[in-house]
Amino acid sequence: MKKIFPFLFMLLTTTTxxxxxxxxxxxxxxxxxxxGISLAELEKxxxxxxxxxxxxxxxxxxxxxxxxxxxxxNVEIGLIKWxxxxxxxxxxxxxxxxxxxxxxxxxxxxxLQIIAAYEGYHIDAKPVYDxxxxxxxxxxxxxxxxxxxxxxxxxxxFTLVNNKVVSFEILPIYDDEE
Amino acid sequence: xKKICFLFFILAAACAxxxxxxxxxxxxxLGALKLGMxxxxxxxxxxxxxxxxxxxxxLNYSYQDTAKLKYKDISVQLEFTxxxxxxxxxxxxxIGIRASSxxxxxxxxxxxxxxxxxxxxxxxxYHVNIQPGFYSYYETEKxxxxxTLSILDDAASTMDGSDAYTMVFYLLNKKVVSFELKANLRDERVSDEE
Numbered sequence: 528m529k530k531i532f533p534f535l536f537m538l539l540t541t542t543t544x545x546x547x548x549x550x551x552x553x554x555x556x557x558x559x560x561x562x563g564i565s566l567a568e569l570e571k572x573x574x575x576x577x578x579x580x581x582x583x584x585x586x587x588x589x590x591x592x593x594x595x596x597x598x599x600x601n602v603e604i605g606l607i608k609w610x611x612x613x614x615x616x617x618x619x620x621x622x623x624x625x626x627x628x629x630x631x632x633x634x635x636x637x638x639l640q641i642i643a644a645y646e647g648y649h650i651d652a653k654p655v656y657d658x659x660x661x662x663x664x665x666x667x668x669x670x671x672x673x674x675x676x677x678x679x680x681x682x683x684x685f686t687l688v689n690n691k692v693v694s695f696e697i698l699p700i701y702d703d704e705e
Numbered sequence: 706x707k708k709i710c711f712l713f714f715i716l717a718a719a720c721a722x723x724x725x726x727x728x729x730x731x732x733x734x735l736g737a738l739k740l741g742m743x744x745x746x747x748x749x750x751x752x753x754x755x756x757x758x759x760x761x762x763x764l765n766y767s768y769q770d771t772a773k774l775k776y777k778d779i780s781v782q783l784e785f786t787x788x789x790x791x792x793x794x795x796x797x798x799x800i801g802i803r804a805s806s807x808x809x810x811x812x813x814x815x816x817x818x819x820x821x822x823x824x825x826x827x828x829x830x831y832h833v834n835i836q837p838g839f840y841s842y843y844e845t846e847k848x849x850x851x852x853t854l855s856i857l858d859d860a861a862s863t864m865d866g867s868d869a870y871t872m873v874f875y876l877l878n879k880k881v882v883s884f885e886l887k888a889n890l891r892d893e894r895v896s897d898e899e
Contacts, residue, residue, distance in 0.1 A: 639822055642835065653832035656863055663863040
Protein backbone atom coordinates (compact mmCIF):
# COMPACT_ATOMS: atom_id res chain seq x y z
CA MET A 528 0.00 0.00 0.00
CA LYS A 529 2.85 2.38 0.95
CA LYS A 530 4.40 1.84 -2.50
CA ILE A 531 1.18 2.75 -4.29
CA PHE A 532 0.87 6.22 -2.71
CA PRO A 533 4.18 7.64 -4.02
CA PHE A 534 3.35 6.19 -7.42
CA LEU A 535 -0.09 7.80 -7.43
CA PHE A 536 1.41 11.09 -6.22
CA MET A 537 4.01 11.05 -9.03
CA LEU A 538 1.33 10.24 -11.60
CA LEU A 539 -0.88 13.06 -10.37
CA THR A 540 2.00 15.56 -10.36
CA THR A 541 3.10 14.57 -13.87
CA THR A 542 -0.47 14.86 -15.17
CA THR A 543 -0.91 18.30 -13.58
CA UNK A 544 2.37 19.61 -15.01
CA UNK A 545 1.45 18.31 -18.47
CA UNK A 546 -2.00 19.88 -18.22
CA UNK A 547 -0.52 23.21 -17.09
CA UNK A 548 1.79 23.20 -20.12
CA UNK A 549 -1.16 22.44 -22.39
CA UNK A 550 -2.97 25.54 -21.20
CA UNK A 551 0.00 27.78 -20.48
CA UNK A 552 -0.86 31.33 -21.54
CA UNK A 553 2.03 33.36 -22.94
CA UNK A 554 2.66 36.16 -25.41
CA UNK A 555 3.25 33.46 -28.03
CA UNK A 556 -0.02 31.62 -27.56
CA UNK A 557 -1.78 28.99 -25.48
CA UNK A 558 0.20 25.79 -24.92
CA UNK A 559 1.34 24.48 -28.31
CA UNK A 560 -1.08 26.75 -30.25
CA UNK A 561 1.36 29.52 -31.11
CA UNK A 562 0.90 32.61 -33.23
CA GLY A 563 2.37 32.01 -36.66
CA ILE A 564 2.02 28.22 -36.80
CA SER A 565 0.63 26.85 -40.06
CA LEU A 566 -2.89 25.57 -40.56
CA ALA A 567 -1.46 22.05 -40.96
CA GLU A 568 0.30 22.30 -37.58
CA LEU A 569 -2.88 23.64 -36.00
CA GLU A 570 -4.92 20.76 -37.39
CA LYS A 571 -2.38 18.33 -35.95
CA UNK A 572 -2.68 19.94 -32.48
CA UNK A 573 -6.47 20.08 -32.63
CA UNK A 574 -6.53 16.55 -34.07
CA UNK A 575 -9.16 17.60 -36.56
CA UNK A 576 -9.51 19.02 -40.03
CA UNK A 577 -10.42 22.73 -40.04
CA UNK A 578 -13.23 23.54 -42.44
CA UNK A 579 -12.58 27.00 -43.89
CA UNK A 580 -15.68 29.00 -44.76
CA UNK A 581 -14.13 32.27 -45.90
CA UNK A 582 -10.46 31.89 -46.86
CA UNK A 583 -10.07 29.95 -50.13
CA UNK A 584 -13.78 30.53 -50.82
CA UNK A 585 -14.09 34.31 -50.87
CA UNK A 586 -11.13 35.43 -52.98
CA UNK A 587 -11.09 38.91 -51.40
CA UNK A 588 -11.07 37.94 -47.72
CA UNK A 589 -7.72 36.90 -46.35
CA UNK A 590 -8.71 36.43 -42.71
CA UNK A 591 -11.12 34.14 -40.91
CA UNK A 592 -12.06 33.23 -37.37
CA UNK A 593 -12.85 29.67 -36.42
CA UNK A 594 -14.21 28.18 -33.20
CA UNK A 595 -12.46 25.02 -32.12
CA UNK A 596 -12.13 22.59 -29.24
CA UNK A 597 -8.59 22.22 -27.93
CA UNK A 598 -8.40 19.51 -25.27
CA UNK A 599 -10.93 20.60 -22.62
CA UNK A 600 -11.35 24.22 -23.69
CA ASN A 601 -13.10 26.22 -26.38
CA VAL A 602 -10.90 28.59 -28.36
CA GLU A 603 -11.48 31.08 -31.13
CA ILE A 604 -8.62 31.13 -33.60
CA GLY A 605 -7.90 33.84 -36.12
CA LEU A 606 -6.34 32.71 -39.38
CA ILE A 607 -4.61 34.71 -42.09
CA LYS A 608 -3.67 33.83 -45.64
CA TRP A 609 -0.31 35.27 -46.63
CA UNK A 610 0.80 36.30 -50.10
CA UNK A 611 2.60 32.99 -50.60
CA UNK A 612 -0.80 31.25 -50.10
CA UNK A 613 0.16 29.76 -46.72
CA UNK A 614 -2.44 30.01 -43.96
CA UNK A 615 -1.26 30.68 -40.42
CA UNK A 616 -2.60 31.39 -36.92
CA UNK A 617 -2.89 35.17 -36.34
CA UNK A 618 -4.89 35.27 -33.12
CA UNK A 619 -6.12 33.06 -30.28
CA UNK A 620 -8.79 33.89 -27.70
CA UNK A 621 -10.57 32.02 -24.94
CA UNK A 622 -12.36 32.54 -21.65
CA UNK A 623 -11.33 29.25 -20.08
CA UNK A 624 -10.23 29.37 -16.43
CA UNK A 625 -7.82 26.51 -17.18
CA UNK A 626 -5.49 28.88 -19.07
CA UNK A 627 -2.99 30.72 -16.89
CA UNK A 628 0.35 32.43 -17.31
CA UNK A 629 3.45 31.07 -15.55
CA UNK A 630 2.78 33.50 -12.69
CA UNK A 631 -0.84 32.39 -12.39
CA UNK A 632 -2.62 35.20 -14.25
CA UNK A 633 -5.86 34.02 -15.82
CA UNK A 634 -9.62 34.37 -15.48
CA UNK A 635 -10.41 36.13 -12.18
CA UNK A 636 -7.12 38.07 -11.95
CA UNK A 637 -7.31 41.82 -11.27
CA UNK A 638 -5.74 44.74 -13.12
CA LEU A 639 -3.22 45.31 -10.33
CA GLN A 640 -2.20 41.62 -10.35
CA ILE A 641 -1.56 41.77 -14.12
CA ILE A 642 0.47 44.97 -13.82
CA ALA A 643 2.51 43.57 -10.92
CA ALA A 644 3.18 40.33 -12.85
CA TYR A 645 4.41 42.10 -16.00
CA GLU A 646 7.01 44.46 -14.62
CA GLY A 647 9.20 45.93 -17.38
CA TYR A 648 6.59 45.31 -20.09
CA HIS A 649 4.54 47.77 -22.11
CA ILE A 650 1.12 47.87 -20.47
CA ASP A 651 -1.98 49.73 -21.54
CA ALA A 652 -4.97 49.51 -19.18
CA LYS A 653 -8.04 51.37 -20.34
CA PRO A 654 -11.80 51.50 -20.05
CA VAL A 655 -13.88 50.29 -22.99
CA TYR A 656 -15.60 53.12 -24.85
CA ASP A 657 -18.84 52.66 -26.73
CA UNK A 658 -19.81 55.26 -29.30
CA UNK A 659 -23.15 57.04 -29.26
CA UNK A 660 -23.48 59.29 -32.34
CA UNK A 661 -19.69 59.38 -32.62
CA UNK A 662 -19.39 60.49 -28.99
CA UNK A 663 -17.37 58.16 -26.77
CA UNK A 664 -19.20 56.81 -23.73
CA UNK A 665 -17.00 55.17 -21.09
CA UNK A 666 -18.14 51.75 -19.88
CA UNK A 667 -18.65 51.57 -16.12
CA UNK A 668 -17.75 47.88 -15.94
CA UNK A 669 -15.65 46.82 -18.92
CA UNK A 670 -11.97 47.47 -19.43
CA UNK A 671 -8.95 45.92 -21.14
CA UNK A 672 -5.32 45.45 -20.19
CA UNK A 673 -2.86 45.00 -23.07
CA UNK A 674 0.58 43.56 -22.33
CA UNK A 675 3.42 43.69 -24.85
CA UNK A 676 7.10 42.90 -24.56
CA UNK A 677 7.99 45.75 -26.89
CA UNK A 678 6.24 48.67 -28.55
CA UNK A 679 5.24 46.39 -31.38
CA UNK A 680 4.84 42.64 -31.53
CA UNK A 681 2.87 39.89 -29.86
CA UNK A 682 0.43 40.97 -27.16
CA UNK A 683 -2.06 39.57 -24.68
CA UNK A 684 -5.24 41.60 -24.34
CA PHE A 685 -7.07 40.77 -21.12
CA THR A 686 -10.75 41.75 -21.02
CA LEU A 687 -12.01 42.63 -17.55
CA VAL A 688 -15.50 43.04 -16.15
CA ASN A 689 -15.73 44.73 -12.76
CA ASN A 690 -11.92 44.62 -12.56
CA LYS A 691 -11.66 40.83 -13.00
CA VAL A 692 -10.34 39.06 -16.10
CA VAL A 693 -13.12 37.28 -18.00
CA SER A 694 -11.30 36.43 -21.23
CA PHE A 695 -8.11 37.11 -23.16
CA GLU A 696 -6.75 37.26 -26.66
CA ILE A 697 -3.24 36.80 -28.00
CA LEU A 698 -2.43 38.64 -31.22
CA PRO A 699 0.27 40.66 -32.93
CA ILE A 700 -0.03 44.46 -32.66
CA TYR A 701 1.87 46.70 -35.04
CA ASP A 702 2.09 50.48 -35.45
CA ASP A 703 -1.08 52.25 -34.32
CA GLU A 704 -3.42 49.30 -34.44
CA GLU A 705 -4.36 49.58 -30.73
CA UNK B 706 -0.76 83.17 25.80
CA LYS B 707 -3.46 80.67 24.87
CA LYS B 708 -4.97 83.19 22.48
CA ILE B 709 -1.62 83.83 20.77
CA CYS B 710 -0.99 80.10 20.30
CA PHE B 711 -4.43 79.70 18.78
CA LEU B 712 -3.82 82.61 16.42
CA PHE B 713 -0.46 81.15 15.34
CA PHE B 714 -2.10 77.79 14.73
CA ILE B 715 -4.76 79.34 12.48
CA LEU B 716 -2.11 81.37 10.61
CA ALA B 717 0.13 78.32 10.09
CA ALA B 718 -2.80 76.22 8.89
CA ALA B 719 -3.88 78.95 6.44
CA CYS B 720 -0.34 79.27 5.08
CA ALA B 721 0.00 75.49 4.64
CA UNK B 722 -3.32 75.29 2.79
CA UNK B 723 -2.38 78.16 0.48
CA UNK B 724 1.02 76.56 -0.22
CA UNK B 725 -0.61 73.19 -0.93
CA UNK B 726 -2.90 74.84 -3.48
CA UNK B 727 0.11 76.47 -5.17
CA UNK B 728 1.65 73.06 -5.76
CA UNK B 729 -1.41 70.91 -6.35
CA UNK B 730 -0.93 68.58 -9.32
CA UNK B 731 -4.04 68.08 -11.44
CA UNK B 732 -4.75 66.91 -14.99
CA UNK B 733 -4.85 70.49 -16.26
CA UNK B 734 -2.02 72.09 -14.38
CA LEU B 735 0.12 72.72 -11.33
CA GLY B 736 -1.39 75.18 -8.87
CA ALA B 737 -1.97 78.44 -10.70
CA LEU B 738 -0.05 77.22 -13.76
CA LYS B 739 -2.81 76.00 -16.07
CA LEU B 740 -2.19 74.21 -19.34
CA GLY B 741 -3.56 76.30 -22.19
CA MET B 742 -2.47 79.64 -20.69
CA UNK B 743 -0.71 81.88 -23.17
CA UNK B 744 2.75 83.39 -22.78
CA UNK B 745 1.41 86.80 -21.76
CA UNK B 746 -0.83 85.39 -19.04
CA UNK B 747 2.06 83.35 -17.67
CA UNK B 748 4.47 86.29 -17.66
CA UNK B 749 1.92 88.24 -15.65
CA UNK B 750 1.37 85.37 -13.23
CA UNK B 751 5.09 84.69 -12.74
CA UNK B 752 6.02 88.34 -12.89
CA UNK B 753 8.89 87.64 -15.26
CA UNK B 754 9.62 87.72 -18.97
CA UNK B 755 9.70 84.30 -20.64
CA UNK B 756 12.23 84.08 -23.46
CA UNK B 757 11.25 81.75 -26.26
CA UNK B 758 13.47 81.75 -29.33
CA UNK B 759 13.23 78.29 -30.82
CA UNK B 760 9.66 78.60 -32.00
CA UNK B 761 10.81 81.18 -34.54
CA UNK B 762 12.94 78.51 -36.21
CA UNK B 763 11.53 78.47 -39.72
CA LEU B 764 14.07 75.97 -41.03
CA ASN B 765 12.77 72.98 -39.14
CA TYR B 766 9.27 74.36 -38.64
CA SER B 767 9.60 73.58 -34.97
CA TYR B 768 6.64 75.38 -33.44
CA GLN B 769 7.48 74.31 -29.91
CA ASP B 770 9.78 75.72 -27.28
CA THR B 771 10.66 75.18 -23.64
CA ALA B 772 11.66 77.46 -20.78
CA LYS B 773 13.17 76.58 -17.43
CA LEU B 774 12.14 78.96 -14.69
CA LYS B 775 11.07 79.38 -11.10
CA TYR B 776 7.45 79.08 -9.99
CA LYS B 777 7.18 80.13 -6.34
CA ASP B 778 9.77 77.95 -4.52
CA ILE B 779 10.23 75.29 -7.17
CA SER B 780 11.94 74.87 -10.54
CA VAL B 781 9.73 74.00 -13.47
CA GLN B 782 10.21 73.31 -17.15
CA LEU B 783 7.44 74.74 -19.28
CA GLU B 784 6.69 73.62 -22.81
CA PHE B 785 4.95 75.90 -25.29
CA THR B 786 3.49 75.53 -28.74
CA UNK B 787 2.20 77.88 -31.40
CA UNK B 788 -1.53 78.46 -31.28
CA UNK B 789 -3.17 80.35 -34.12
CA UNK B 790 -6.01 82.57 -32.96
CA UNK B 791 -6.49 84.35 -36.30
CA UNK B 792 -5.21 83.73 -39.84
CA UNK B 793 -1.40 83.76 -39.71
CA UNK B 794 -1.38 85.16 -36.18
CA UNK B 795 -0.31 83.05 -33.28
CA UNK B 796 0.69 83.17 -29.66
CA UNK B 797 2.59 80.64 -27.57
CA UNK B 798 0.44 78.50 -25.27
CA UNK B 799 1.51 76.28 -22.40
CA ILE B 800 1.21 72.58 -23.27
CA GLY B 801 3.56 70.99 -20.74
CA ILE B 802 4.75 71.42 -17.15
CA ARG B 803 7.58 69.30 -15.78
CA ALA B 804 8.86 69.31 -12.20
CA SER B 805 10.42 67.07 -9.59
CA SER B 806 9.76 68.95 -6.37
CA UNK B 807 8.49 66.97 -3.37
CA UNK B 808 6.26 69.97 -2.58
CA UNK B 809 4.01 69.03 -5.52
CA UNK B 810 1.23 66.56 -4.80
CA UNK B 811 -2.18 65.67 -6.18
CA UNK B 812 -5.22 66.35 -3.98
CA UNK B 813 -4.98 62.72 -2.83
CA UNK B 814 -1.30 63.00 -1.91
CA UNK B 815 0.40 61.45 -4.95
CA UNK B 816 3.80 62.97 -5.57
CA UNK B 817 7.51 62.26 -5.42
CA UNK B 818 8.09 58.90 -3.73
CA UNK B 819 4.63 57.45 -4.41
CA UNK B 820 4.58 53.82 -5.60
CA UNK B 821 3.24 52.78 -9.02
CA UNK B 822 0.44 50.53 -7.73
CA UNK B 823 -0.89 53.31 -5.49
CA UNK B 824 -1.18 55.63 -8.51
CA UNK B 825 -2.91 52.96 -10.59
CA UNK B 826 -5.37 52.23 -7.76
CA UNK B 827 -6.01 55.95 -7.27
CA UNK B 828 -6.77 56.47 -10.98
CA UNK B 829 -8.67 53.21 -11.36
CA UNK B 830 -11.26 54.58 -13.79
CA TYR B 831 -8.69 56.24 -16.05
CA HIS B 832 -6.67 55.00 -19.00
CA VAL B 833 -3.23 54.02 -17.67
CA ASN B 834 -0.21 53.44 -19.87
CA ILE B 835 3.08 52.03 -18.57
CA GLN B 836 6.28 51.88 -20.56
CA PRO B 837 9.83 50.83 -19.68
CA GLY B 838 12.33 53.71 -19.57
CA PHE B 839 11.67 57.42 -19.28
CA TYR B 840 9.48 57.81 -22.31
CA SER B 841 8.84 61.03 -24.16
CA TYR B 842 7.52 61.83 -27.60
CA TYR B 843 11.02 62.43 -28.87
CA GLU B 844 13.11 59.74 -27.22
CA THR B 845 13.18 57.07 -24.54
CA GLU B 846 15.82 57.14 -21.84
CA LYS B 847 16.37 53.47 -21.11
CA UNK B 848 17.78 52.14 -17.87
CA UNK B 849 17.24 49.54 -15.18
CA UNK B 850 14.30 50.35 -12.93
CA UNK B 851 13.12 53.28 -15.08
CA UNK B 852 9.51 53.41 -16.19
CA THR B 853 6.90 55.93 -17.31
CA LEU B 854 3.33 55.82 -16.07
CA SER B 855 0.79 57.99 -17.89
CA ILE B 856 -2.77 58.76 -16.82
CA LEU B 857 -4.93 59.85 -19.76
CA ASP B 858 -8.27 61.63 -19.53
CA ASP B 859 -11.16 60.56 -21.76
CA ALA B 860 -10.23 62.97 -24.55
CA ALA B 861 -6.61 61.78 -24.58
CA SER B 862 -7.71 58.16 -24.49
CA THR B 863 -10.26 58.38 -27.31
CA MET B 864 -8.55 61.18 -29.27
CA ASP B 865 -12.00 62.63 -29.91
CA GLY B 866 -10.58 65.98 -31.00
CA SER B 867 -11.33 67.95 -27.84
CA ASP B 868 -8.64 69.36 -25.52
CA ALA B 869 -6.85 66.33 -24.08
CA TYR B 870 -4.81 66.07 -20.87
CA THR B 871 -2.26 63.52 -19.69
CA MET B 872 -0.48 63.25 -16.35
CA VAL B 873 2.88 61.53 -16.71
CA PHE B 874 4.85 60.11 -13.78
CA TYR B 875 8.49 59.07 -14.22
CA LEU B 876 9.42 56.26 -11.86
CA LEU B 877 12.68 54.78 -10.66
CA ASN B 878 12.35 51.42 -8.94
CA LYS B 879 8.56 51.86 -8.94
CA LYS B 880 8.66 55.23 -7.10
CA VAL B 881 7.87 58.61 -8.64
CA VAL B 882 10.96 60.78 -9.19
CA SER B 883 9.43 63.46 -11.42
CA PHE B 884 6.26 64.25 -13.30
CA GLU B 885 4.97 66.05 -16.36
CA LEU B 886 1.52 67.43 -17.15
CA LYS B 887 0.74 67.52 -20.85
CA ALA B 888 -2.03 68.94 -22.98
CA ASN B 889 -2.99 68.38 -26.58
CA LEU B 890 -4.99 71.53 -27.30
CA ARG B 891 -7.11 72.46 -30.26
CA ASP B 892 -6.08 75.57 -32.13
CA GLU B 893 -7.85 78.57 -30.61
CA ARG B 894 -9.03 79.59 -34.06
CA VAL B 895 -10.71 76.20 -34.57
CA SER B 896 -12.35 76.42 -31.14
CA ASP B 897 -13.75 79.86 -31.98
CA GLU B 898 -15.11 78.74 -35.32
CA GLU B 899 -17.14 75.94 -33.78
